[in-house]
Amino acid sequence: MSTPPAPASICLLRLSALGDVTHVVPLVRTLQTAWPETPLSWIIGKAEQRLLEGLPGVEFIEYDKKSGFAGMRALRRRLNARPDGKYDVLLQMQVAARANLLSAVVPARTRVGYDRARSRDGHGLFINQRIPARQGMHVLDAIGSFCEPLGLRQKEVRWDLPVPADARDWARAQWDADHVPTLMISPCSSHVLRNWHAERYAAVADHAIGRGWRVVLCGGRSELERQTTDAIVQSMHGSALDLVGKDTLKQLPALLERADLLMTPDSGPMHIANAMGTKVLGLHAASNPARSGPYSDRRYCVDRYDDAARRYRGKPAAELRWGAKIEQPGVMDLVTVDDAVAAFERFVTDTAG
Numbered sequence: 001m002s003t004p005p006a007p008a009s010i011c012l013l014r015l016s017a018l019g020d021v022t023h024v025v026p027l028v029r030t031l032q033t034a035w036p037e038t039p040l041s042w043i044i045g046k047a048e049q050r051l052l053e054g055l056p057g058v059e060f061i062e063y064d065k066k067s068g069f070a071g072m073r074a075l076r077r078r079l080n081a082r083p084d085g086k087y088d089v090l091l092q093m094q095v096a097a098r099a100n101l102l103s104a105v106v107p108a109r110t111r112v113g114y115d116r117a118r119s120r121d122g123h124g125l126f127i128n129q130r131i132p133a134r135q136g137m138h139v140l141d142a143i144g145s146f147c148e149p150l151g152l153r154q155k156e157v158r159w160d161l162p163v164p165a166d167a168r169d170w171a172r173a174q175w176d177a178d179h180v181p182t183l184m185i186s187p188c189s190s191h192v193l194r195n196w197h198a199e200r201y202a203a204v205a206d207h208a209i210g211r212g213w214r215v216v217l218c219g220g221r222s223e224l225e226r227q228t229t230d231a232i233v234q235s236m237h238g239s240a241l242d243l244v245g246k247d248t249l250k251q252l253p254a255l256l257e258r259a260d261l262l263m264t265p266d267s268g269p270m271h272i273a274n275a276m277g278t279k280v281l282g283l284h285a286a287s288n289p290a291r292s293g294p295y296s297d298r299r300y301c302v303d304r305y306d307d308a309a310r311r312y313r314g315k316p317a318a319e320l321r322w323g324a325k326i327e328q329p330g331v332m333d334l335v336t337v338d339d340a341v342a343a344f345e346r347f348v349t350d351t352a353g
Contacts, residue, residue: 004151006035007088007110013103014093014143015045015063017190018249018268021052022275023140023295024093026157027147032057034152041087043075043106050249051272054162063102076105091146097121112149118142118323135322140295157295159275163253171254175214175241183208183344184216184259184278185240186269187232188225193327194265194286196335198231203337204263208344209238218255218269219244261300261347263340265332266292281343285334286327288317299350300343304334
């Protein structure tokens with residue numbers, strides 16, 4: 001199959017979140033492989049831009065989500081001042097109302113968006129082509145299908161996230177390069193109802209320590225992450241290396257890369273770790289790991305999504321709309337310590353010797 005003619009320019013619009021922009025990187029690689037001379041612009045959120053800064057061949061256009069209509073007007077002025085006029089193609093990969101409105105200020109001839117089933121908040125008013133309507137896809141594959149209206153297929157998933165040498169130097173300095181395996185715990189998602197209990201994290205951490213593992217805690221600088229981490233440390237019998245709030249977004253991938261296994265709810269670090277080649281012990285009840293779990297390997301995930309569907313929706317997960325969230329108070333109680341320990345032991349067995 002021959003490669004279709006290259007567009008003169010492509011603009012991607014995906015503002016957030018950290019995990020989702022990580023899913024966009026393989027699409028960027030697909031576009032660059034097919035059309036290495038086509039300039040790519042990416043309208044992106046502030047934190048997300050910091051994570052991906054240095055991605056080769058991409059012009060990042062940062063949009064502050066707090067700037068509202070003033071920020072949209074400023075973006076329109078910037079884009080209208082471009083010497084080459086309209087983009088040939090806009091890939092509008094976010095259906096939230098704010099992103100839909102923002103896309104209206106992007107001058108583009110072809111405007112590719114989601115299929116009708118995944119559209120909302122007036123998404124269809126801002127696009128003139130749609131990706132194929134396929135159900136049962138992982139989020140990364142859905143994003144990867146944005147190249148299909150342009151005549152391409154995403155046949156390879158490749159990240160190669162831009163990690164500076166000094167970020168890796170910092171990560172290497174945090175603990176000795178010995179033969180002790182490392183369980184990293186990133187305990188918090190930005191969606192609070194996806195988060196697990198501190199005492200349960202502590203119990204799994206102590207189990208890992210009893211098996212001769214090192215435990216490292218990582219996370220951001222929010223009050224919730226600090227409080228959760230403190231509660232984990234206080235509940236543990238063993239000791240952990242507490243790095244919460246100490247890394248930057250450029251250092252985070254390097255830190256996750258050093259772990260043997262990451263335990264986390266459905267979160268940005270889950271997907272960043274996966275992109276860096278680290279296995280993930282994902283904790284799922286509020287969301288479906290088949291849709292939003294670690295893309296490359298879900299063997300070590302705890303999956304209580306069907307139990308959650310039956311308890312909170314009165315039907316099996318197979319009867320829910322694909323991608324439905326079950327973010328209800330208490331839903332993560334369905335994930336037990338025994339579940340997580342069993343997932344940990346699966347990893348230990350698979351990597352023994």
